[in-house]
Structures are given as structure tokens and as C-alpha cells.
Amino acid sequence: MTKQVRQLDGVIVRFAGDSGDGMQLTGDRFTAETAAFGNDLSTLPDFPAEIRAPAGTLAGVSGFQLHFSDHEIMTPGDAPDVLVAMNPAALKANLRELPKGADIIVNTDEFTKRSLAKVGYAANPLEDGSLDEFRVHPIPLTSMTVVALAGLDLGKKEAERSKNMFALGLMSWLYTRPTEGTVVFLERRFAKIPEVARANVAAFKAGYHFGETTESFSVSYEVKPAPMPPGLYRNISGNLALSYGLVAASRLSGLPLFLGSYPITPATDILHELSKHKRFGVRTFQAEDEIAGVGAALGAAFGGALAVTTTSGPGLALKAETIGLAVSLELPLIVVNVQRGGPSTGLPTKTEQADLLQAMFGRNGEAPVPIVAPRSPSDCFDAAIEAARIATKYRTPVLLLSDGYLANGSEPWLLPEVAALPDLRVEFATEPNHVAANGTAEFWPYLRDEQTLARPWAVPGTPGLEHRIGGLEKASGSGNISYDPANHEAMVRLRAAKIDGIAADIPPLQVDDPSGRARVLVLGWGSTYGPIGAAVRQVRRVGGVVAQAHLRHLHPFPANTGEVLRRYDRVVVPEMNLGQLSMLLRATYLVDTIGYNRVRGLPFKSDELAAVIESVLAGSDPQ
Amino acid sequence: MTQPSGAVSTGANALTLVPKTDEKQTAKHFKTDQEVRWCPGCGDYAVLAGVQSFLPELGLRRENIVFISGIGCSSRFPYYMNTFGMHSIHGRAPAIATGLATSRPDLSVWVVTGDGDALSIGGNHLIHALRRNVNITILLFNNRIYGLTKGQYSPTSELGKITKSSPMGSLDRPFNPVSLALGAEATFVARTIDSDRGHLTSVLRAAAVHRGASLVEIYQNCNIFNDGAYDGLKNPDTRDDHLIRLEHGRPIRFGRDGQRGVRMTTQGQLEFVDVAEVGEQALLIHDAEHAHPGLSFMLSRLEVDGPTPLGIFRSVDRPVYDDLMRDQIETAQARSGAAELQDLLTSGDTWRIG
Ligand code: SF4
Numbered sequence: 001m002t003k004q005v006r007q008l009d010g011v012i013v014r015f016a017g018d019s020g021d022g023m024q025l026t027g028d029r030f031t032a033e034t035a036a037f038g039n040d041l042s043t044l045p046d047f048p049a050e051i052r053a054p055a056g057t058l059a060g061v062s063g064f065q066l067h068f069s070d071h072e073i074m075t076p077g078d079a080p081d082v083l084v085a086m087n088p089a090a091l092k093a094n095l096r097e098l099p100k101g102a103d104i105i106v107n108t109d110e111f112t113k114r115s116l117a118k119v120g121y122a123a124n125p126l127e128d129g130s131l132d133e134f135r136v137h138p139i140p141l142t143s144m145t146v147v148a149l150a151g152l153d154l155g156k157k158e159a160e161r162s163k164n165m166f167a168l169g170l171m172s173w174l175y176t177r178p179t180e181g182t183v184v185f186l187e188r189r190f191a192k193i194p195e196v197a198r199a200n201v202a203a204f205k206a207g208y209h210f211g212e213t214t215e216s217f218s219v220s221y222e223v224k225p226a227p228m229p230p231g232l233y234r235n236i237s238g239n240l241a242l243s244y245g246l247v248a249a250s251r252l253s254g255l256p257l258f259l260g261s262y263p264i265t266p267a268t269d270i271l272h273e274l275s276k277h278k279r280f281g282v283r284t285f286q287a288e289d290e291i292a293g294v295g296a297a298l299g300a301a302f303g304g305a306l307a308v309t310t311t312s313g314p315g316l317a318l319k320a321e322t323i324g325l326a327v328s329l330e331l332p333l334i335v336v337n338v339q340r341g342g343p344s345t346g347l348p349t350k351t352e353q354a355d356l357l358q359a360m361f362g363r364n365g366e367a368p369v370p371i372v373a374p375r376s377p378s379d380c381f382d383a384a385i386e387a388a389r390i391a392t393k394y395r396t397p398v399l400l401l402s403d404g405y406l407a408n409g410s411e412p413w414l415l416p417e418v419a420a421l422p423d424l425r426v427e428f429a430t431e432p433n434h435v436a437a438n439g440t441a442e443f444w445p446y447l448r449d450e451q452t453l454a455r456p457w458a459v460p461g462t463p464g465l466e467h468r469i470g471g472l473e474k475a476s477g478s479g480n481i482s483y484d485p486a487n488h489e490a491m492v493r494l495r496a497a498k499i500d501g502i503a504a505d506i507p508p509l510q511v512d513d514p515s516g517r518a519r520v521l522v523l524g525w526g527s528t529y530g531p532i533g534a535a536v537r538q539v540r541r542v543g544g545v546v547a548q549a550h551l552r553h554l555h556p557f558p559a560n561t562g563e564v565l566r567r568y569d570r571v572v573v574p575e576m577n578l579g580q581l582s583m584l585l586r587a588t589y590l591v592d593t594i595g596y597n598r599v600r601g602l603p604f605k606s607d608e609l610a611a612v613i614e615s616v617l618a619g620s621d622p623q
Numbered sequence: 624m625t626q627p628s629g630a631v632s633t634g635a636n637a638l639t640l641v642p643k644t645d646e647k648q649t650a651k652h653f654k655t656d657q658e659v660r661w662c663p664g665c666g667d668y669a670v671l672a673g674v675q676s677f678l679p680e681l682g683l684r685r686e687n688i689v690f691i692s693g694i695g696c697s698s699r700f701p702y703y704m705n706t707f708g709m710h711s712i713h714g715r716a717p718a719i720a721t722g723l724a725t726s727r728p729d730l731s732v733w734v735v736t737g738d739g740d741a742l743s744i745g746g747n748h749l750i751h752a753l754r755r756n757v758n759i760t761i762l763l764f765n766n767r768i769y770g771l772t773k774g775q776y777s778p779t780s781e782l783g784k785i786t787k788s789s790p791m792g793s794l795d796r797p798f799n800p801v802s803l804a805l806g807a808e809a810t811f812v813a814r815t816i817d818s819d820r821g822h823l824t825s826v827l828r829a830a831a832v833h834r835g836a837s838l839v840e841i842y843q844n845c846n847i848f849n850d851g852a853y854d855g856l857k858n859p860d861t862r863d864d865h866l867i868r869l870e871h872g873r874p875i876r877f878g879r880d881g882q883r884g885v886r887m888t889t890q891g892q893l894e895f896v897d898v899a900e901v902g903e904q905a906l907l908i909h910d911a912e913h914a915h916p917g918l919s920f921m922l923s924r925l926e927v928d929g930p931t932p933l934g935i936f937r938s939v940d941r942p943v944y945d946d947l948m949r950d951q952i953e954t955a956q957a958r959s960g961a962a963e964l965q966d967l968l969t970s971g972d973t974w975r976i977g
Contacts, residue, residue, distance in 0.1 A: 032972050181972065230977025232969065244968060251964050258726050260718075278955035279962040283726055283948055288751035292718035295711075295748070299691070299722030302709060303730070307722070325712050415973070418965045460707040460723075460730050461642075463686045468655070468701050470710025471694075480657065481702065 003212070004219045010069030011175065011223055012077030015167070016094050017086030018055050019048055019062040022164040027064025029168055029185065033177035035235045035412055038225030039068040042530065043235075043410045044076035044603070049265075049349045056110075056118045061093040070224040074376075074530035076409060078605035082174075084167055086110065086141070089119045100133045105170070107163065109142035137216045141166055148206035149199050158196075162203035169207025176222045179208060229414060236413040238377040238406035239266070242336065243273035245384025246308055247280050252385065253392055253424035255306035257282045260296035262289055262315060265348040266404040267338035270310045290318035294335065298322055301331040304428060304459035306388060310336040313355045314345065317362065323397050324363040325471045327495065330446075330455045332391035332398075334384070335369075339403040341601045350601025351404035353526050354577035359399040360555055360584065366492045368499040370394070371554035373401040375529035378413035380406060383552065385422065392426045393505075394498060395454045401554070403576075405527045405603045429456035432464055434477070443467055446479040452505075453498035503556040509564050513547035514540070520616055521568040523593070525551040525581055528574055528604055535609030544617050554581070562589040570594055572616050574609055596622050636832040637758055640728045641687050648679035655705045666817035666843035667697055670764065673823045675704070681731070681831060688731045691720045693745060695737035696771050697764035697843070714745025717752035720759045725945040731831070734761040738779040739769050742798050746778075749838075753809035755944040756835040763800055763840045768849035786848075801923040801936055804838040805916045811837035812919065813935040817844060818857050822868075822933060829935055835943045856931060869922065869934030874906035877930050885925065893921050895929055911938045 013030065017023045024045055034041050046063040053060030067077035082103040085091040087110035098104070111124055125131055126138055145166040149159040165186070172179050183201055190197035211217060236244075250257035259282065261271045275284040283300070287293040294309040301307035311319060316337045326333045339355045341347025359371050370390050374383035380402055391398040432441035433456065443465040446455050458465040467479060475482035476490050511521065524532045529550050536548045549564060551557065565571055565585065571593045573582045579595040586592060596612045598604065612622040646652070653675040661667045678688070688706035692698035694713035701708030711719050716734045724732040734752075741749045741763050752759065768786070769775040775788040779800065783792035804812045811833040815826040823841070830837035842853045855865040867877040867885070875885040876898060884898045884906040898906065910918065919936040926932070956962070 035972065036974055038974065038976065225976075228976050230975075232973050232975050234969070234971050234973045247967060248964055256726065258722060260722055277962075277967070278952045279959045280964075280967070281952055281956070281962075283952070285722065285725060285948075287718065288747055291715060292721070292748055292751065295715045295718030296722030296725070298711075299709075299719035299724075300726040301722075302689075302719070303723045303727040305722075305726045321712055322715065329709070415968050418968070460689050460727065461684075461687050463684065466686050466706050468704075468708035468710065470701070470708075471712055472710065 003217070005176065006219045006221050008221050008223050009071060010067065010073065011082065011221065012065065012067045012080045013082045013084070013171065013175075014063055014065045014080035014094060015084045016061055016063040016090035017164065018089065019050075019052060019060045020055060021062070021086045023062045023064050023086070026164045026168045027066060029182050030171060030177070031066055031235055031410065032181055032185070033172060033179065034066065034068045035233070036178050036181050038228075039070065039223055040073050040226035040228060041066060041068040041235070041412060042073055042076045043067070044405065045408045047349055049347070056087055056089055056115050058089050058093050058119055061089050063090075063094065068223060070226050072226060072228070074533045075603070075606055078607050084171065086163070086167070088115050088121055088125075091125065092119050092121065098134060101135065103135045103137065104131065105137045105139060105167070107141035107167070108138045109140045139170070139216060144206070144210065145203050149202055152195065152199055152202065154195065154199055159199065162199045165200045165203040166207035166210075169204040169209075170211045172204075173208045173211030174217060174220050176220055179204070228412070231414045233412045233414055235410050236378050236381075237408055237410040238374065238380040238402055239269040239338070239408070240273060241378050241413065242374070242380035242384050242400075242402060243270050245381040246274065246306075246334070246388070247277055247282060248381070248418075248421060249385045249388030249424060250280065250282070250306045252421055253306055253388060253426055255304065255392070255426060257308065258297060258300035258305040259284045259308045259310065260287050260293040260300070261285070261310045262287050262293045264290070264312045264315050266340055266407045267310045267312050267315075267336065269407065270336065270338070290315040291322060294319040294322040294333075298326050298329070298331060298333055301326070301333050302329070302460070304457070306334075306392070307332065308334040308336065310338070312338050312340050312348075313342045313358065316355060316358060320363050323369065324365065324367045326397040327363070327367040327369060328471050329469050330395045330495075332395055332457070334387050334391050334398055334400060336400045336402065338407045339401060341599070347601045349404065351527065351603060352576050352599055352601065353401075353403055353528070354580065354599065355401065356525075356554060356577065356580040357583070359401055366496060368496050369397050369399050369555065370499055370502055371399045371401060373526040373552060373554055374406060375526060375550055375552065377406050377409050377411050381413070381416075385424070386552070389422060389424055390502060392424060393454065394452055394502060395457055396499065401526060403527050426457065428462065429458035429465060430462060444478050445469055446474055447477050448494070448498075453494060453501060500556050503559045506553050506558055508560040509549050509551065509558040511547050511549045511564060512536075515545045518545050518547035519569040520572065520613070521547045521549060521564070521570070522572045522574065522613060523549050523551065523565075523581075523585075524574055525554055528576065531604035531606045531609055532574060534606035535613055538606060538610040539613045539617070544614060546613055546617065551581070554584070557588065562591070565589055565591040570616055572596060572613065572622075574604060574612065576604070594621055635834055637760070637834045638681060638683060638731055638832060639834070641731045642684045642729060643682050644684040648682070648685075650676040650679065652685065653678050653705050655703055657702045659703055660699065661696060662847050664846040665696070666766065666845070667700070667764065669817045669820070670762070670823065670841055670843060671700065671703055673820050674762075674827065677824045677827050680828065683731055687729055688733070689723060690733045690735055691716045691723070692735040693737075693740035694771070695740045695769075696845070697735055697737045698740060700735040714740055714743070715748060716740070717745065717748040717759070717761065721752055721755070721757045724757050724759050725948055728758070728945060728949060732759045734759055736761060736763050738763065738765045738767060738777045738800070742778040742800060742803070750803070750807040753804055753807040753836045753838060756810050756941055757944045758834055758836070758946070760830050760833070760837045761839065763838060764843040765800060765840050766843045766845035766849055767797075767852050768845050770845045770848055774848035799923055799926075800838070800840045802920060805920045805923060805937060808916055809838050809937065810835040810939050810941045811935070812937045813838070814840040814842070814933050816842040816853060816856060816933060818853075826935065829938065833938060835941060856933075865930050867925065867930045867932040869909050869911070869932050869936065871909055871911040871935060871938070873909060874903055875909050875922075876906065893925060911935045914939060
């Protein structure tokens with residue numbers, strides 16, 4: 001039977017199953033096939049905080065959403081068009097988000113009395129009519145996998161384990177994905193256990209053939225490749241891009257990379273990744289705690305390394321005192337905070353943007369720190385380089401605010417040419433810079449560069465530049481301890497002026513307003529870029545006139561920020577917090593903003609933001 | 624008096640990779656123009672002078688020496704040393720020194736800390752630096768009191784200590800820094816005292832060249848808030864009965880003319896004996912180089928009901944954290960050749976458009 005192939009412009013697929021079902025791998029592979037096919041795409045994994053919650057429970061559901069299309073997209077999509085549910089828990093946990101008419105592929109083998117009871121289903125939803133508004137495809141994925149693997153010498157349990165690859169095969173057929181890459185991948189991944197490789201490949205192929213022959217699916221779909229700028233691409237997650245950005249910054253600056261870190265979700269993958277790159281001279285130090293992580297990094301910075309510490313919100317709180325010391329020592333330090341839901345332990349695996357004010361103010365005294373925030377997974381690469389540029393040029397700690405959504409989400413990345421990356425070379429001090437009253441040349445660690453106000457970076461091992469620095473207030477210039485009131489005031493103001501001056505060294509805030517006559521501006525920062533951008537386009541498609549701008553530098557703001565804000569009648573600021581950027585904007589520019597604030601641990605949906613923008617355009621305030 | 628013998632270490636010493644100088648150094652070279660601001664009579668002066676007059680012996684380039692301190696009276700130390708230095712924050716000096724020593728094998732890195740700094744707020748960093756065996760030398764000034772905050776009991780104050788924050792006596796048992804360090808399996812652990820320049824210098828000498836983390840506890844008198852804490856060990860009339868000078872490879876004796884000694888019982892406990900009664904051959908021989916820290920630990924407990932040992936408790940060779948890290952980097956580089964950034968970026972699945 002030849003089946004009809006229907007064209008779609010984009011699809012949102014969600015794989016969901018038990019955390020032991022291999023949903024992340026399934027999603028990753030589907031993503032790789034989709035990338036190879038040439039679609040634009042965006043992904044978002046969603047895993048439980050528990051490593052292995054009891055099997056079959058709602059708490060143990062692990063999901064992976066993929067949005068792919070024949071045109072440029074900016075988000076992993078609001079609601080899935082297709083849900084693959086490996087068990088009743090996966091169905092129940094995701095059902096609420098499915099729009100009417102969505103396809104649901106369910107593994108009927110798992111819909112046993114016991115499994116249903118475990119998640120509180122009194123009756124089998126596959127039979128009681130509760131799924132009537134969806135297109136349900138009931139398929140015994142587990143038993144079909146076992147049958148497909150009958151020829152291999154495997155126990156039933158082992159055979160069942162390949163059911164995710166059966167599902168992947170079926171989905172690959174349904175969306176006409178290229179399959180060679182997955183076969184090669186499986187053979188490579190399980191090279192050491194050939195039976196497992198064989199089983200997975202066989203299950204994958206069986207799923208694909210099942211799609212071709214079953215009557216459950218009368219059509220398959222095709223999503224044409226998206227027109228993308230020419231070049232070499234790879235799919236990349238935010239944490240990986242950030243890690244690469246740090247390695248690149250090390251190369252570009254000529255400084256060895258030193259990471260001091262303590263494992264914390266969702267930042268740990270950066271520690272994992274950087275620990276693989278020893279051949280780039282990367283030193284990774286897994287410290288005894290968050291404080292030692294940043295302390296060791298600061299020690300390495302004193303020695304002339306490109307020093308980094310990575311953490312999430314609770315860890316940033318612990319590092320605060322050391323960051324304050326770095327402010328006082330005026331040494332370069334990159335502090336990466338991959339934000340998650342707070343306060344306290346909060347929602348470790350969920351995303352939030354609620355550490356902006358902590359980054360801004362979370363230290364004692366006047367301790368200004370530049371803040372840079374990436375806006376998409378691949379942008380984490382450039383943002384890391386920018387953080388390194390500011391840190392080394394201005395001898396200051398820099399906060400790089402990523403979040404859980406960027407960290408784990410992925411998108412295609414047009415690979416940069418290394419030759420086109422910025423030059424970050426740094427000059428260490430080598431000579432005395434001051435003449436004492438008695439005529440001898442000496443070194444003053446706090447004599448500043450007139451333009452940047454940065455102090456010299458004089459690393460141990462440099463003859464003649466022996467000096468002592470510390471957290472006590474220092475006399476401007478000589479750096480000797482000083483309790484003089486006027487000197488303290490001058491030093492506080494100098495440190496602030498140095499950071500404020502960075503505004504002249506960063507690009508102005510760009511506004512996207514194709515109409516040129518928008519009266520409403522939507523301003524965001526960080527990972528909301530995708531959903532805001534998608535929402536703005538959605539609004540424009542139906543005739544709405546709205547401008548969009550996105551802040552990459554949160555401190556200092558770009559020099560033209562106030563002027564941009566004042567240009568518009570209304571400024572909408574969507575944030576995954578209770579209004580932290582709004583507070584800073586109002587306080588800095590005396591311009592009111594309309595906050596749209598949600599803290600659900602999830603990224604914004606573009607439909608939701610589009611509705612907000614529409615309502616502001618119509619003259620009302622969103623709730 | 625006899626000096627404790629620096630336990631001989633094999634292979635590279637701590638300073639092998641640190642550049643040497645031809646400059647004829649004296650203590651004066653290590654002094655800064657900063658006015659020393661400890662209370663007159665403070666034991667810190669003696670230690671500062673001891674370190675400044677000892678360092679020329681190492682013949683290192685001054686710019687390759689770094690002193691890192693935390694917070695407390697003793698932590699002002701780096702300001703007075705004409706080397707590189709950092710006066711950091713409370714308790715964190717071992718962590719900061721770890722980052723520096725790990726990334727710069729050409730430096731001689733010293734940590735200056737106190738009993739509050741190292742054992743209260745920074746206790747975690749201290750034990751981890753010791754277990755990792757980072758190539759640093761830690762000078763722990765123990766005055767058994769908080770000086771800078773004007774006299775509260777510290778984690779080494781004796782139980783029942785009357786201070787401003789414990790008017791009816793402190794309730795928490797003290798740490799014995801040497802026991803703690805041995806428990807963390809530090810590879811070099813020693814104790815000395817501010818008033819005995821010769822002993823101080825000999826311990827510093829051994830600690831400085833020990834490759835790995837060295838902990839030197841220095842009994843230091845705070846004449847303002849805890850004066851006389853170590854008088855029993857200093858008074859010529861009593862000191863022979865109150866302290867044991869540990870010497871590697873020598874029987875453990877104390878008392879005037881060494882008439883008392885330490886012996887191990889058949890139960891494996893240590894006891895004090897009269898040498899005349901048991902004979903010298905019955906005494907325990909101090910072995911600072913024993914692979915197992917157990918015996919050294921027992922020695923560190925003698926002071927509970929007997930004399931206090933000074934000297935080197937333990938000095939063993941064990942792979943050093945920063946060397947191991949450097950080895951891994953060199954191995955990775957040798958294995959895969961020159962690392963190209965472009966190759967890193969294009970690793971994994973890529974595809975070309977256009
Ligand atoms: S308070 Fe005590 S330890 Fe501190 S400087 Fe004075 S005497 Fe020395």
C-alpha cells in the first residue's frame with residue numbers, strides 16, 4: 001500500500017515516558033535526524049528533579065519536545081501536535097497541554113490495571129471516551145518490539161528496553177526523517193555491546209517498517225527544509241555552547257582556562273564538558289563547595305588565568321562574598337549562573353529568571369558587577385566570549401546569566417569561523433608604573449588606565465612588581481590599606497564609574513520595528529528572546545504594529561536604553577520573575593513599564609505573549 | 624637544643640619548579656614599607672621575623688613567592704612580606720591558594736591563617752586542601768582566641784574558657800589542629816612555637832620544601848586577649864616537663880636530661896615511662912615517614928594528659944594534586960596533538976547548507 005505524503009510547514013513533537021525509558025536519547029536522535037534533513041528546529045527537554053522517581057509515577061515522567069519547520073522558528077513550540085506517550089503517567093502528565101485534534105501515539109502495553117491505578121486513572125482512558133477529541137493511535141510498542149527482536153538472543157526484559165527505538169523508528173517514518181544517522185549512531189554508541197547495538201537497530205527499523213504497513217496511519221508527513229543562511233551547522237545546547245565559548249575565550253585571550261566549580265543543577269554539564277577539554281589546557285577543579293569553587297577561580301585569576309566559576313542561584317548566594325572580594329581586588333572572573341526556580345532549592349530542573357537582582361545587588365557594600373545574558377542556546381557561545389572580554393579588559397568579575405531553558409534547550413548553530421572571533425589578547429603589567437618621592441621606580445597596583453579605569457594585571461612571577469592586594473579598602477593608586485574617608489568615597493565611585501563606563505564599549509540597544517511606526521515596545525532579556533520574537537511575529541502577521549528589543553547587557557545597560565524606552569508610549573517587559581528588569585528600568589530611567597510576569601518554571605508560550613501584546617495594543621494592561 | 628630533623632623526601636621537592644635567584648637575599652629584602660600593626664608584644668612579630676630571615680635560605684626569586692591569608696590578626700601577614708600577596712576573606716585562603724598553586728607550578732604559595740580562620744569559618748577548605756595534597760604551605764597561627772574581634776573563645780580554646788562571649792565558660796571542645804590535619808591525611812604536619820626561633824626555622828625549612836600540602840601549627844601568644852597560653856612550654860623551669868621535641872628516627876624522650884620517655888604498651892597505647900627504669904631501647908622511635916598516620920595521631924593526643932609534642936609529626940611523599948592535574952593535561956595533549964578550536968566547534972554531527 002502506498003501512502004499519501006502530506007506537506008506541513010512545521011510540527012511540534014513531544015516524547016514522554018518514564019525516566020528509565022530513554023526519552024532524552026529518543027528526542028536527541030529525532031533532533032539529529034531533523035537537523036540532518038535541514039529543518040530549522042528548537043528543542044526543550046523536561047526532566048524530573050529525581051534521578052529515578054518510582055517507575056510509572058507522574059513524578060518520574062521525562063519529556064522531550066522538538067519543534068521543527070520549513071521556516072525560521074524561535075521556540076520549542078507552545079503545545080505539541082503529536083505526543084508519544086510510553087505509559088499512562090506520560091499521557092496523564094501531558095494531556096492538559098494538548099490542543100484538540102492532536103495526535104497521541106500510546107504504548108498500549110503499559111496501560112495495565114496496575115499502571116493505570118498508579119497514576120489515579122479509575123478507568124482506562126483509551127477505552128472510556130475521554131480522549132475522543134484527539135486522534136489516538138494505540139500501538140503495543142513493547143510487545144511489538146519483543147516480537148521484532150525474537151530472532152536475537154535476548155531476554156524479554158532486555159528486548160523491551162529497545163521500545164524507545166521502535167517508537168523513534170515509527171516517528172521517523174511518520175515525518176519522513178532520514179534514518180542512516182541513527183543507525184550509525186546506535187552502532188557506534190553500543191560498539192562495546194554488539195547485542196545491544198543490534199537490538200536497538202532492529203527495533204528502530206521495525207518501528208519504521210511498522211509505520212509503512214500499519215493501517216493506524218494513513219498518511220505520513222513531510223516538512224521541507226528551512227531556508228537558512230549558508231554555512232556549516234550543528235545542533236547545540238546552551239550549556240555546550242557556553243562551554244565552547246569559554247574554551248574559545250581562552251584561546252582568543254591566550255590565557256589558560258581555569259574552572260572552579262561545585263556540581264549543581266542545571267549548571268553541572270558545563271563542568272562535565274570543560275573537564276573533557278584538557279588538551280586545550282583547561283584546568284577543572286571540582287571544589288569542596290561553592291565558595292571554594294569561586295575562591296580557587298579567583299586565586300587562578302590572580303595568577304593570570306582566565307578564571308571561571310559555574311553555578312546556579314543557591315550557589316551564587318554562597319559565592320557572594322568572594323565575588324565582592326574580586327570587585328575589590330579588581331581581578332577578572334567569569335561567574336556563570338544557570339538560573340533555576342527559587343527561592344532556596346526551589347525547582348532545580350525548571351527555568352526562571354529570578355536572579356537578576358541577586359546578580360545586580362547580591363553583595364555587601366557598593367559592589368557593581370557587569371551582567372551579560374545570552375538569549376538563545378547558541379548565543380551562549382558569544383555571550384561567554386563577551387563576558388570574558390569585559391572581565392579581562394576591565395579587570396572585574398562578570399556575571400553571565402543563563403537559565404535552565406537555555407542550558408538544556410538546543411537549536412541549530414551556524415558555526416563561526418574562528419578567524420572572525422574577537423581578539424581578546426590581554427597585556428599583563430611588566431614594568432613599574434610610578435616613581436616614588438625618592439626617585440625609585442615602583443609598582444602601584446591601583447593606578448588606572450585612563451580610558452577603561454582598569455588597574456594593571458600584574459601576575460606573580462613578574463620581577464619588580466611584587467605587591468599586596470586585599471579586601472580592605474585601598475588607597476587609590478598605591479593600593480596600600482587606607483581608612484581615609486575621602487579615599488573610600490573616591491574608590492567606591494571609581495569602581496562604579498569603571499563599570500558604568502562599559503556602556504560606551506557595548507553595542508547600542510537595537511530595536512526591531514519593520515513598520516517604523518510602532519508605539520508599543522516589547523523589551524526582554526535572556527531566554528525570553530525566542531518566545532517574545534515568535535509572539536511579536538505572530539502579532540505582526542495579523543496586522544499588529546509592535547517593536548521588539550532585547551537586552552544582552554543588563555549592567556550597565558546600553559547607552560541608548562533610556563532614549564529607546566522614551567520613544568514608545570508603552571513598554572511591555574515579559575519576565576520569568578516578578579518584575580526584576582522592570583524595577584531596574586524604572587529606577588534607572590524613570591520610565592514606566594508594563595510587566596508580564598510568570599514563574600511557572602516553564603518558558604513563555606508565544607501564544608500567551610502574543611495575547612499580551614495584543615491586549616496592550618488594544619489599550620489594556622495584561623494581568 | 625637539637626633541631627627536628629627535616630624528614631627527607633624523595634623526588635622533586637616543593638620548590639623544584641620555582642625559579643631561583645642570584646640576588647644575595649637577606650631578611651631585609653622581604654620587608655615592606657608598611658608599618659606593622661600588631662599589638663606590641665604579639666607573638667606574630669616573632670613569626671614574621673622568623674619567616675623573613677628564613678626565606679633567603681631558599682634562594683627563590685621574590686616575585687615567585689606568594690603569601691595568601693584570610694581574616695584575623697595573623698592574616699595581615701602578607702602586607703609585611705615583600706613578595707606577591709593577597710589578604711583575602713575569612714576562611715577562604717586555602718581555596719584561593721589551591722587555585723593559584725594548581726595553575727602556577729612556578730610559584731611557592733604560602734597560606735597564613737589563624738585558629739578561627741582555618742578551623743572555624745574555613746575548616747572545610749583546610750581539610751580538603753590537606754587531603755588533596757595541593758602544593759602549598761599553610762602556617763596556622765594558633766593563639767586559642769579571637770583577637771581581631773577582641774576576645775571571644777576560638778575553636779582551639781580550652782573547654783570552659785571564660786571570654787566575652789562565654790562569661791560562664793565555653794561549652795565546646797577544642798580542635799587539636801595537628802590531630803585534625805592527620806585525620807585529613809595531610810602529608811606534612813608539624814607544630815612549632817613563636818618563642819623558639821631555631822625550632823620555628825627548622826620546621827619552616829622542612830615544610831617549605833615538602834612537595835604537597837604542609838600544615839605548620841604555630842603556637843602564638845596573644846598577649847592582649849589570651850596572654851600566657853603557652854607559658855608552660857616557654858618557662859625554662861617547666862618547659863622540659865611540658866614539651867616533647869619530636870625528632871625523626873630518635874627515641875621519644877622529654878623531661879630534664881630526657882629522663883622521661885614514651886613507650887607503646889602491648890595494648891597499642893602510648894604511656895609515659897622513666898627511661899632509667901625501662902631502658903632507652905624500650906622507647907618508641909619517632910617515625911614521621913610512616914605511611915600510616917595512626918602513630919602520629921596518637922602522638923598528637925599525648926598532650927591531653929601529658930606533655931605537648933613539638934616538631935614534625937608526619938612527612939610522607941604522596942602524589943600532589945597540581946602535579947597530577949598537570950600530568951592529565953600533558954597526557955591529553957600528547958594523545959591528541961595540537962588542539963584546534965575550529966575542530967572543537969565542528970565536532971559532533973554537522974551539516975552544510977548552501
Ligand atoms: S589581639 Fe592578640 S593576636 Fe591580635 S595583634 Fe594583638 S596580641 Fe596579636
